Amino acid sequence: MPLSDDVIFFEETSLVANPAVSFQECKDRLMARLASQGVTITEILEEEFCYIPMGGDVPRKGQRIVPIGAAAGVVHPSTGYQVARMLSSNVDVCDQIVKELESGAEFDPDAAAARIIGRTWTPAAVRQRNFAVFGGDFLMKQDVNGLKGFFSGFFKLELGMWAGFLAGWKNLPNNQFHDGWWPRLVFGAIFVTKLPPSVAIDMAASIAAYTFNGLDLIQSVTPIAGKPDTFDESFKFRSNKGDVAAKNEAQEMMCACDRCEEATDTNTAEVAAT
Incomplete structure (x- = not known):
């Protein structure tokens, strides 16, 4: 794509590939293509590297992180x-x-x-x-x-x-x-x-x-x-939500800790009052 009389934008693209074509391979192809057309490069003003993942997996059913x-x-x-x-x-x-x-x-x-x-x-x-x-x-x-x-x-x-x-x-x-x-x-x-x-x-x-x-x-x-x-x-018909037993145990332990803190605060208050 000509930008001026002596400045031209060239692009070498791999449409879709798995595994992806390397940037170096694209660059080598571009240079070979330009040479075959008799194009002489006097100066490289800027290089751009772009990688677009085609498609990708949809989110996993049951995951809590919501991607967009x-x-x-x-x-x-x-x-x-x-x-x-x-x-x-x-x-x-x-x-x-x-x-x-x-x-x-x-x-x-x-x-x-x-x-x-x-x-x-x-x-x-x-x-x-x-x-x-x-x-x-x-x-x-x-x-x-x-x-x-x-x-x-x-x-x-x-x-x-x-x-x-x-x-x-x-x-x-x-x-x-x-x-x-x-x-x-x-x-x-x-x-x-x-x-x-x-x-x-x-x-x-x-x-x-x-x-x-x-x-x-x-x-x-x-x-x-x-x-x-x-x-x-897929969420509705799961048999459980993670390891229910472990979650219940953790919740009981956290509640016990909260009660310990409350008891400690009460004892401290009683000592201070005495």
């Missing part, structure tokens, strides 16, 4: 987009935090954390995420020709379809093309028809392998495998 944004795994698994998704998801998160703080004496930190995280990762959001995870995994196995074929077909889709996939979150533009199992199934069926034959065959094989290894993709594009458990349900 990238820490909550809202980074798009296929695109790396995060800011708009984070802002959109946090509206519901903030609403739930207010409700929990207003619960008064009934406040339960474990249940509160489950409900707050559950506002980000609803079953619908998990289903949509799993569909995008498949897309990211498919991209990682493609060579250069496969990537070219993939994106050639992707951008032949209607604008709303591909833009909705890139955003991929409730209340963001064009999400109606991806917010349910049927729209995602339609998207996938149309997308395959836009791909070069070799890439389409590879995707069909990947779908079969993915389906064999778990229910995530099936839940994303069909109603037959049910839906993921909510964070509320």
Whole structure:
């Protein structure tokens, strides 16, 4: 990207990889690419290093720490987009935090954390995420020709379809093309028809392998495998909340200490009065 007549911004990017491509590898590729184009570098004004974790794990069911944004795994698994998704998801998160703080004496930190995280990762959001995870995994196995074929077909889709996939979150533009199992199934069926034959065959094989290894993709594009458990349900049906016996013992010991302090204060007061 030219910034002036003799100042140009160059970027070398690894779209998605596991393990990630090193910064040095990207730099070496950039230098080789520039040399192949006959570009002579007279001065490096600034270097920028950027690492974007693609997707990441969703929070663990039962955890008490409430993450938001990238820490909550809202980074798009296929695109790396995060800011708009984070802002959109946090509206519901903030609403739930207010409700929990207003619960008064009934406040339960474990249940509160489950409900707050559950506002980000609803079953619908998990289903949509799993569909995008498949897309990211498919991209990682493609060579250069496969990537070219993939994106050639992707951008032949209607604008709303591909833009909705890139955003991929409730209340963001064009999400109606991806917010349910049927729209995602339609998207996938149309997308395959836009791909070069070799890439389409590879995707069909990947779908079969993915389906064999778990229910995530099936839940994303069909109603037959049910839906993921909510964070509320996973908390509600736990047999206990941690080591109950240890917690009860600790509570008894702390209460005993409080009584000891009260007794000591009383004895001190009596001695002073005497």
